[in-house]
Amino acid sequence: xxxxxxxxxxxxxxxxxAPTAADAQAAFEVPRRDRVRLAEAMRLxxxxxxxxxxxxxxxTLRVLLVTDSTEFLVGHSRPSADFAPRGxxxxxxxxxxxxxxxxxxxxLATFPAVSGVPTIVIGSAERTGQSSTAxxxxxxxxxxxxxxxxxxxxxAGVARLDxxxxxxxxxxxxxxxFPYDSAPVQQAVHRLATxxxxxxxxxPSAQAQALRAAVGAREALRGCLTAADYRYFEFxxxxxxxxxxIEYAVARAAAExxxxxxxxxxxxxxxPYGKAATGMRRSLRQELEQLALGxxxxxxxxxxxxxxxxxxEETRSDWKRxxxxxxxxxxALLSATP
Numbered sequence: 092x093x094x095x096x097x098x099x100x101x102x103x104x105x106x107x108x109a110p111t112a113a114d115a116q117a118a119f120e121v122p123r124r125d126r127v128r129l130a131e132a133m134r135l136x137x138x139x140x141x142x143x144x145x146x147x148x149x150x151t152l153r154v155l156l157v158t159d160s161t162e163f164l165v166g167h168s169r170p171s172a173d174f175a176p177r178g179x180x181x182x183x184x185x186x187x188x189x190x191x192x193x194x195x196x197x198x199l200a201t202f203p204a205v206s207g208v209p210t211i212v213i214g215s216a217e218r219t220g221q222s223s224t225a226x227x228x229x230x231x232x233x234x235x236x237x238x239x240x241x242x243x244x245x246x247a248g249v250a251r252l253d254x255x256x257x258x259x260x261x262x263x264x265x266x267x268x269f270p271y272d273s274a275p276v277q278q279a280v281h282r283l284a285t286x287x288x289x290x291x292x293x294x295p296s297a298q299a300q301a302l303r304a305a306v307g308a309r310e311a312l313r314g315c316l317t318a319a320d321y322r323y324f325e326f327x328x329x330x331x332x333x334x335x336x337i338e339y340a341v342a343r344a345a346a347e348x349x350x351x352x353x354x355x356x357x358x359x360x361x362x363p364y365g366k367a368a369t370g371m372r373r374s375l376r377q378e379l380e381q382l383a384l385g386x387x388x389x390x391x392x393x394x395x396x397x398x399x400x401x402x403x404e405e406t407r408s409d410w411k412r413x414x415x416x417x418x419x420x421x422x423a424l425l426s427a428t429p
Contacts, residue, residue: 121165121180121187122215124215124216124358125156125163125215126182126183127182127223127355128216129154129230130182131352133152133183133184135231135345135348136234139344139348142344143344144235144340144411145412146238147238150238150241152211152237153205154166154210155167155204155205155210155213156214156215157192157195157213158192160191161189162190162193163177163187164188164189164205165180165183165185166185167188170206174188174190174205175188175190195214197219199213201233201234201236202261209236209237209240211230211233211234213233216360222362223355223362224342224360224362224363224367225362231341232338233334235334248419249419252322252419264326269320269323269324269388270316270320271388272385273315276316279308279311279312281383281384282308284394285308286305286307287402288380289301289304289305290302290304290305290402291375291379298406302425309422309425325423328396328421329414330419331392332397332398332399332421333396333414335400336396336397336400336401338371339401342365342368343368345364378394382394402425407424410424
């Protein structure tokens with residue numbers, strides 16, 4: 092879930108300017124570059140989901156692409172009445188619906204945006220400030236959120252966290268009053284980030300000791316937080332940290348797949364997936380080294396959770412089942428890691 096700079100609740104809508112008659116026909120067509128990117132994301136989803144995450148392949152990929160004047164709904168079986176059908180797109184192999192723009196074209200989030208079901212609402216790569224390859228991987232990050240939200244008992248489990256304090260919009264997920272400015276908490280989070288980085292770097296002979304150090308750092312952080320604050324921390328690791336890990340997992344798997352279409356490779360900002368995966372691993376290491384809770388706030392939890400997921404991927408074969416069976420407790424899985 093990556094919100095625009097202004098923030099977003101599940102109920103907040105952008106404003107739209109109606110297209111002119113001269114622009115109407117063009118507005119009903121998915122822009123070519125966006126169409127190519129969407130096709131590539133759908134190819135990766137179809138080919139790789141089953142190998143990357145058990146059960147993910149059963150999750151419907153619903154996308155609301157937001158352009159400057161028009162929204163294109165793709166892969167949705169129950170569009171709301173404000174959408175007009177525009178036929179079957181042969182490249183995407185899906186039906187497309189349109190309506191005048193309501194959301195911001197810089198949007199990048201997943202929530203019940205259409206007919207009450209989780210839908211990826213995303214602007215173009217240009218409007219969200221990403222390369223084509225990064226945009227595709229980000230869309231798969233958001234698609235993993237669709238899997239998370241589709242889990243039986245997800246919403247009831249979120250309610251049991253008792254963190255919303257009456258908020259029914261979902262805004263609390265962004266605005267929860269975590270003690271970001273507490274010096275002891277900042278120090279404990281920094282020590283945890285350092286321990287995770289060292290565990291990622293550790294060779295086989297040193298990994299067990301490095302993992303014990305990471306578990307110790309996690310427990311030290313837990314001692315600095317209230318029970319509610321720790322539940323929020325675990326929630327963000329489970330939801331956003333693992334979705335960040337999914338971006339890397341998809342890039343790594345895509346590098347070994349049959350490869351993208353010629354149209355996707357011809358985009359001027361295309362980057363090979365192997366290069367993207369290497370860069371993401373390097374960037375994660377740098378993020379852990381430079382993590383600053385007071386400045387980054389909630390976003391600091393993303394690399395922490397991604398690092399934990401990578402360690403679990405490398406050391407515990409059953410972690411994905413445990414992740415699904417015990418939601419909102421990612422860091423707790425490290426305790427049982429060999």
